[in-house]
Amino acid sequence: MRILIVEDDQDLCQELKLLLDNAGYDGMILKDFEHAKEEILALCPDLVLLDITIPFMNGELLLKELRKETQIPIIMVTSQNNEVDEVLSMSYGADDYICKPYNPTLLLLRIEAVLRRVHRKLNHYTYRDLVLIPDRGVVKCHDEMLILTKNEMLILKYLIIHQGQIASREEIMMDLWDSEEFVDDNTLTVNVSRLRQKLRSIGYGDVIETRKGLGYILV
Incomplete structure (x- = not known):
């Protein structure tokens, strides 16, 4: 399973990639934020970890644009425990929402739950x-x-x-x-x-x- 990290904090990206790789996933890091939507669609990952605060386009707006073209599972990540952001993200089609700093085990459980739920809905x-x-x-x-x-x-x-x-x-x-x-x-x-x-x-x-x-x- 390929999981794409959309986060501009490079240290955090490397930590997340290591966590995902050690858990048996294939962690990938988005490089081109200016063309984020096109890059995500081209990579077609199994799940996206999308930070709300990213360059060029707010993560919530990027989520809204992605949902016009794909149903790739997306977990929104934020550094603020903001109820408005959570409601907005879920209304735009996020599959889950988690706040930083998060427990690594909790994040992996959230990822597993979203993938399991989405795969039950897909026809294979x-x-x-x-x-x-x-x-x-x-x-x-x-x-x-x-x-x-x-x-x-x-x-x-x-x-x-x-x-x-x-x-x-x-x-x-x-x-x-x-x-x-x-x-x-x-x-x-x-x-x-x-x-x-x-x-x-x-x-x-x-x-x-x-x-x-x-x-x-x-x-």
Whole structure:
């Protein structure tokens, strides 16, 4: 699980990263605060620890902007025990709120609780060591993660649901049409090719097999 630390106190960042790494997480530190939203979306972490007082944009406003595009779990962190900040953060979509200085064990428990609660709400589809999370448009394999386009995600989801069976091109295109994604025969070929390339980067390049005249199957 990758946890992104959005905090401008570098000493605290290093302490948090060490705490997270020792707890079995992959702690990451945001470097570019000027383009914080874009950086967070690009990194697509499993959870964000977001300090309220950060450069360029107040953490609460950043939270509000992020919630327009993602449901990544976010725990707000503040140095003030301010009820107004807590109410505002939760109303903007924070998953939890904690004040500094915090007990490290309490922080880890809060993180664990948020991840457990969020994962219960997400629909996961698994194939071998791959985990597809449609709500986030990503597929994970151990510590590696791929960001998929909507079409790529829908194709992989269909193949995983029907794993062990041949899925005809017509069936896949009908599934995409039902999702209001118009796809013709050529577009489907292009999307399958791109999906294969992405899966190849994590060692799963040969799992989508073409059965000539029949369709595709996960092998």
